[in-house]
Amino acid sequence: MNLKELSLMLGLSQTTISRAINGYPEVNEETRQRVLKAAKETGYRPNRAAQRLATGKAGSIGLIMPVSPDHASDIHFAEFQGGLAEVAIEHDFHFVIMPARVEDEQEAIRWLVASGSVDGYYLAYMRENDPRIAMAQSLSLPFIVHGRSYGRATDYAFLDVDNEGAFYDATRFLLQLGHKRFALLNGPADLDFAFRRKQGTERALAEQGLALDPAHIRNTFMGDEQGYRGMKEILSGPQRPTAVLCASTVLALGAVRALNEARLKLGVDVSLIAHDDELPLLKPENFSVPLTTTRSSLRQAGKRVAERLIAMIHTGTDMQPQQQELWKVDLVVRSSTGPAPAAD
Template identity: 65%
Template sequence: MNLKQLSQLLGLSQTTVSRALNGYPEVNEATRERVLRAVKETGYRPNKAAQRLATGKAGSIGLVMPMAPGHQSDIHFGEFLAGLGEEAVRQDFHLVIMPSDPDDEVAALRRLAISGNVDALFVAYMRAHDPRLAMLKSLAMPFIVHGRSFGSEPDYPYLDIDNETAFYDAAKLLLQLGHTRFALINGPAHLDFAIRRKNGVVAALSERGLTLSKNCVSHSLMTDEQGLIAMEQFLQMPERPTAVLCSSTVLALGAIRALNQAGLKLAEDISLIAHDDELPLLKPENFSVPLTTTRSSLRAAGARIAQRLIGTVKEIGSYPEHELWKAELIVRASTGPAPR
């Protein structure tokens, strides 16, 4: 069933049927209903390829999926993708993904853009001075960045959470509890969010004249395995930290295992605050000791980005160039006064 057949069946022109379907105002409501009913009955679906050709819109947003070691297993990416996908499905858009080696991302992005299969791009895992930005800006195709690129001019649309403030606040809380020896189990050092989170901690500490020594910061993939390793190392230090910040509840999972193995008690011997991306598998309140967290939904961010991207493509609604979401500091049981 195509438009022509449908319109003949209704005794209308293709024009009118098309307009009725696409919500144009200049069509009689009675007619529109008749059309809509016929669509239901016949199961008519417009041919996407034809729509694309006629409108120049592909109806899909593209993203490059980092695929090589170091990224592929990232549970956070999956969660974010779920948000993107949710919204995309709702708006009948598609996600076109191009898997790529992280070293080849700029080229992959370009290929995706000129392939003509997407009308907007999305990128994540921003790094400091990210080379993809220049490429994206040269492309004349809408895009949004999740995160920011430390050190680059903020002249690109992004949605990010205020990592700096989140970790500043978290550190501040721990300082107020009397802690002075801090450690940070962070994500990969080159990623923007990791840089900002560290900066947040450093800023809070320096207000009290404290510093965060290099060996009290761990940078790694955000797996529980890595969390465990990092914490084990901290515990072996002569003056071990009493306040630990984690960039993810996944890292926290491993870190806490290390604590347990060492026979240490959360909140009593060591206070821990983790950033909670609201991973459904890993709710901070379900930890044996409920975790104090800075919370911000990764899935919601994904959905919002999809919404903005699709809105831009459809040319409905306009959006602020930048969105910076505040993370919520939620105090649970993993934080307590510094031991003396």
């Protein structure tokens, strides 16, 4: 089945069929679904080379995969990519993935744009006053940011989680339970989300005349081993915290291991709240003591970023009513949190 044959079968122009398959907004949903159903039933697949010549589009989304000899595979990156891939498949888009170290990311983005191999791309792992945004704004292709960059104007399309609000609410909940000594196992200090989570924690503590002890803060790659080491170091100090905030359930996995080794009972001796990205292989409700979490789905964020980016590619603009999306986070209370120990 080729495009001409599909056109004759459906009684639609070849242009309409191409636009329906590629997600152009001017094709109504009923027609789009009719075309997609017929394409699936007949096994029709657009000819990539012909499609690119006809539309001037590569049919690809670009992304930079951060790499570092110090970091293992990142489950959070993989989960976000899973959501992005779901939507890309629906719209028949491919990925062009370019690995790059932090210091080479700007050059990698310039290469992607200049190569003509992508129609748009997204930026992630944002940092304070991130120079990649200004650079992306100077280039010719649509882009969207997953996250935000603290210290610069939000004059760009983004989708972010309210990281400050999430950790502010989590800290306030623990304060209401009587906790006063807190620890924070956070992501890398140079990343925007980690900065905002620390800011939310400190704001809630300051309202009660309290402060985070610098000895109780760890900024690391968000892995199991890092959570274990960080928690073990903190527990070895003279003033053991009774409340712990973890920037990821992966960090919490290691932290719980350290607490178990120290024979501390979760939810009784120490309360713990983790940021839950709904990771399918690490569900907080399946921990031996189910974790209280601030809930946010990386997969759903990946899907939404892909939807908006593909819309921008087809229309030349972000057609969403709001360029900046800031997702609120729910606090889900389970057994890992309880009143502060009586002695405290």
